[in-house]
Amino acid sequence: MLQFKAVTKQGGGKLRKYYQNCDYGLCEYSVGTKLMWRPVLHAAWTEVAGCLVVRNEHHGHWMFDYPVPGPEGDEDAALTAIETYCLEQGVRPMISVVPERKAARLMARYPYVQVSNFRTWQDYLYYRQDLQLFAGRRYSGQRNHIKKFRALCPGAELRRLTAADSGAIEQFWRDYEAEFPKGDNAKARDELELAKKMLRMVDKSWFIGGGMFDGEKLVALALAEKCGETLIIHIEKALYSYTGVYPAMVQAFADQFGEGCQWINREDDAADRGLRTSKLQYGPARMGAKYCFEPENELMRHVEAIPELKTERLTLSALTEADIPAYNALVLDGERNRWWGYDDVGGLGGPVEERSFFNVARTDFENRQAVNFAVRLDGKLIGEAVLYRFDCRGGAELGCRIDKAYAGHGYGTEAFAAVANWGLYQLHLSRIVAKCYKENGASYKMLSSCMRKNGEDETFFYFEKSV
Incomplete structure (x- = not known):
């Protein structure tokens, strides 16, 4: 997780180490602009992958400068760190004041993205x-x-x-x-x-x-x-x-x-008519474009409502009010969910109420951060499959859990495969990832049957399926 420090006069030398050789040509990539406008933009900074990363705040939204590399800096790794940080914080990444020479790189990076270049921001x-x-x-x-x-x-x-x-x-x-x-x-x-x-x-x-x-x-x-x-x-x-x-x-x-x-x-001229007239009279050679990239995920572009998916034995569809008792029982089964990898109760940030987990699932979809499928057998909810952690670069993570009374019949594998295929071939994702605890033999067997293992650490095995 990135750790940001507020821009201060005392820390200006750290920023200057990157800015003194920066060839972006825009005023935002300078110590002076960061210090002068810190009361407005609340700039904070960190170093990652040999790059300077600056996070600004504008109208309640985070906006990140394009990474400034040092001598051995890795811009792609720094961008990935920004995206991961935003994913963990539950916000969309926004890369702002992007110099023109870096715009093509971001266009190639994000399958879906809104791009703006306001005249008011442009430098003379x-x-x-x-x-x-x-x-x-x-x-x-x-x-x-x-x-x-x-x-x-x-x-x-x-x-x-x-x-x-x-x-x-x-x-x-x-x-x-x-x-x-x-x-x-x-x-x-x-x-x-x-x-x-x-x-x-x-x-x-x-x-x-x-x-x-x-x-x-x-x-x-x-x-x-x-x-x-x-x-x-x-x-x-x-x-x-x-x-x-x-x-x-x-x-x-x-x-x-x-x-x-x-x-x-x-x-820039801050949209001041007098300043604009004056600066134009001095004959600028060019205007310094400042692109703002707002990546979007596939849910935002392609899904208006959670669809219904059918397999040989199962139906997968949106959670309904009638599912709340069964869904709560599934989520609150601590013994079963020790392999889930997420504390549903702790994630609420408050007391558990009857509609708590249902509301979380509904809100996540409304914000297009996740899609929760109820896994149904003969109309009864027996589990869920969740596609989440959309990285705005064509990837998402998939998780699945089945009620213990229905374990051992292959329902998890069947539901998992259905959602993975929907994500790759209907939602237009390019890759789906998943993970399981090393001690969880059943999940390892399920994931190995439909995905490719692509790594491990002390805690998890990691899998991926791509097209």
């Missing part, structure tokens, strides 16, 4: 030389504004910001708020407060802080981070009263701190 990516030189007709406006700024402040220069500049930075924020044009915009105010907190970390080795000084007065500032060949600009602020200072700072920052980078990422 510029060639570093374009912002460094502002050459050509399309940048004539920027060059004119820079000339006006240089005429107004001929001695202005961009300098590296350090902790020693904290006084100048605090004065800048006071000056900035005095002429802040969005003071009545709550979202903008919140972003400004986050920016202030970030500038207090200007001395961190991960960040590059730059300030445009007119003498000793700080009139513009920026905070950036190099990730691979991309310089990610986390914060850009300038005093509006200084005409032309904004493009002057953009150009000077690219020139002074962009060495070794092909790209400059000025992040």
